[in-house]
Amino acid sequence: MHGAGLDQEITRQFTRLTARCVDVVVAEELRGKLRVSLETGTPLRVKLGLDPTAPDLHIGHTVVLHKLREFQELGHDVIFLIGDFTGRIGDPTGRSETRKPLTAETLRKNAETYKRQLAKILDPARTTIEYNSRWGAALGSEGLIKLAAQSTVARMLEREDFRTRFTEGRPIGIHEFLYPLLQGYDSVALRADVELGGTDQKFNLLVGRDLQREAGQAPQAIMTLPILEGLDGVQKMSKSLGNYIGIDEEPRAIFGKAMSVPDGLTLRYLEFATSVPREEIACLRAGLAEGKIHPREAKIRLAKALVTQYHASPVAEEAERWFNETFSARVFPADAPRFTPAPDVLEDGARIWVVKLLTLCGAASSSSEAGRLIQQGGVEIDGEAVRDRNTRIQLDRERQLKIGKRRFFKIVPPVRK
Secondary structure, eight states, X not given: OOHHHXXXXXXXXXXXXXXXXXXXXXXXXXXXHHHHHHHHTOOOEEEEEEOOOSSSOBTTTHHHHHHHHHHHHTTOEEEXXXXXXXXXXOOOTTOSSOOOOOOHHHHHHHHHHHHHHHTTTSOGGGEEEEETHHHHHHHHHHHHXXXXXXXOHHHHTTSHHHHHHHHTTOOOOHHXXXXXXXXXXXXXXXXXXXXXXXXXXXXXXXXXXXXXXXXXXXXXXXXXXXXXXXXXXXXXXXXXXXXXXXXXXOHHHHHHHHHTSOGGXXXXXXXXXXXXXXXXXXHHHHHHHHTSSOHHHHHHHHHHHHHHHHXXXXXXXXXXXXXXXIIISOOOOTXXXXXXXXXXXXXXXXXXXXXXXXXXXXXXXXXXXXXXXXXXXXEEETTEEOOOTTOEEEOSSOEEEEETTTEEEEEOXXXXX
């Protein structure tokens, strides 16, 4: 490809790839890389690294995954890097204290779930999965010393989180300074042309550019994308905060959670966490602004898009039907899971402690969690809230148990002998 056609294709790819990005470092370098790629027919090597610190991906993670998919659709190669070596240190980004290290076994199990979940968004044929333990472990003590010599304490303290902790007298482990260096070294090992990340990763990505220069490589272009707020509309989406939509969750859970997104975030979720065409999102935005579209319609579009993305379109239709029956009509779902407690856990042969009931049926993982659910007003029996954790439930008939907004159980008395 040459001449005007080449220039047009460079502009087309550059415009599509940089849309919705926060930072592009350096834009002209990215244009140059696209030019060389198109002239030589050599795909760009586009890298995204993620430490397997939790067992599941949520839609906050998929913001960068959707951008990776755009690179694939334009013919470029994606490297998804699982940080099983850096994960042993723990990314200090945004942390006010040192992370607790994870075991190699935990990291391995989490990494396996990532590999399976990636195929829901990325094209497996154009995705290379790498593990940074392959070269990280081979560095050895001498290699780590040489790597550490390529930066300074002053450079590390340019990071806001490190600088804040240092100023406030909170501990910073020496090993934490190694994290950005090891992440940057990943780019050297992979000879990355482009690296993606959230806006909170910008410092680490820049370190990769520095180390590539030191290694005699052309520095990677950097593209950062927004951090998606959680369902609370305030804090970053996080499984630990419980404000997330997991891509491996059941269709009804995904649909219900999407319908609880704050009105002001619906379009943002559609834009960054789905494949809904931008033209359709623009129409929704205009309709909402003019009052021609109700916010609930936009949420339904979001919920169906997410369920379709991670399950299938017919499943999304069924989830919508279930949601409307259950929440709009306030009907207890007919297909709620049934649970029958064993006779030996009943008191006086007919009553069960509500805390024990919640843990036995799987609604709570522990007695303390069950207590918190009750204290927060999130437990109902036959439509009435349970306020006292010492409550005993009479199982003289089938009872309807509701936890929060989206979890239901039918509690069936054991058969008397």
